[in-house]
Amino acid sequence: MIAIRAGEVADVVESWMMAYRLRRAEKVGVGIRRLVRAEIDGAVAALRGEGDRDEAIHEARKGIKRIRAALRLVRDGLGERFQPENVRYRDLGQKLSGLRDAGALLETFAAIEEEAGEKFGGVRAALEEYKRRCEAAVDPVAAMEEAAAGLEETRGEVAAWRGIGDGFAAIEPGLRRTVRDARRGWQRAEHSGAPEDFHEWRKRTKDHWHHVKLLDGMRVEALRRYGVRVKKMEQRLGDEHNVTVLEQVMRDHADLFAQGEERAAVERSAGALREKLRRDAVKLAAEVWAPKTGEFMGVVEHWWEAWRGERASEWERQVGLEERS
Numbered sequence: 001m002i003a004i005r006a007g008e009v010a011d012v013v014e015s016w017m018m019a020y021r022l023r024r025a026e027k028v029g030v031g032i033r034r035l036v037r038a039e040i041d042g043a044v045a046a047l048r049g050e051g052d053r054d055e056a057i058h059e060a061r062k063g064i065k066r067i068r069a070a071l072r073l074v075r076d077g078l079g080e081r082f083q084p085e086n087v088r089y090r091d092l093g094q095k096l097s098g099l100r101d102a103g104a105l106l107e108t109f110a111a112i113e114e115e116a117g118e119k120f121g122g123v124r125a126a127l128e129e130y131k132r133r134c135e136a137a138v139d140p141v142a143a144m145e146e147a148a149a150g151l152e153e154t155r156g157e158v159a160a161w162r163g164i165g166d167g168f169a170a171i172e173p174g175l176r177r178t179v180r181d182a183r184r185g186w187q188r189a190e191h192s193g194a195p196e197d198f199h200e201w202r203k204r205t206k207d208h209w210h211h212v213k214l215l216d217g218m219r220v221e222a223l224r225r226y227g228v229r230v231k232k233m234e235q236r237l238g239d240e241h242n243v244t245v246l247e248q249v250m251r252d253h254a255d256l257f258a259q260g261e262e263r264a265a266v267e268r269s270a271g272a273l274r275e276k277l278r279r280d281a282v283k284l285a286a287e288v289w290a291p292k293t294g295e296f297m298g299v300v301e302h303w304w305e306a307w308r309g310e311r312a313s314e315w316e317r318q319v320g321l322e323e324r325s
Helices: 006-018 028-047 053-073 075-116 121-136 140-155 168-192 195-214 221-252 261-288 293-308 312-319
Strands: none
Touching (some): 028 053, 028 168, 053 075, 053 195, 075 121, 075 140, 075 168, 075 221, 168 195, 168 261, 168 293
């Protein structure tokens, strides 16, 4: 059992994030297994730590999402093992989702107040009561321990993830699939305007950003700049989803959120913020994904081969490094 003190949470999070990249001198399969174990260890440590509960849950959920993104990158190599593993980690994340989502609404509400330029004390009090009700419906400590124990159980089975292979061929299908799906998600959401389409676009964009992070070991500045813009897009979409969820919660819980001028003002500000976030995300997508998927893949393969393949010496000269693992 892993336990950490409150002051160590940030160090644990930083150390396991640093592990989330493939290394030049290791096979892709070895790297995927290494970073998944690191994500498991970091998530378990956060869940069993003594720090802020909401933050621990948030970090653990992010770690589980990174695991699932890694699985998607090498989905073809995993074969039939992919689906049950993906579902397993999805279910572990869902054990924590209700605990995190209620807390995230208060963060979203602060952004709505900022958009409006005023405070809405009545609605904030209703949100705090909603959060208390959500937490009362489940034992947070038990849910966190159940998730931590489930993650620990999966750790020993990661060694059985064989068949992933090596080289660019091991990641090419997964990388191509995520950027293609993210692009299609953008086009579908922009066309339909449906909240569920924006949420799906956000999920696929997050997967793609995680894959870009996995390639950060190449130290290609162009790829890092690209990743920054993809992350900004994902953040806009994440904020848009949170606003949409808050709007739905207000509609579904009329006993807490009584009709009145304050609620109407919140709804107007929420709608304005949601549309602003959507516009920002669409603009970023049009800029980031102006090149076709095939063009993007060709450039990334070139960088990969310069990093690990026959042109490795060229990569060393570009980044000013001597041969190292």
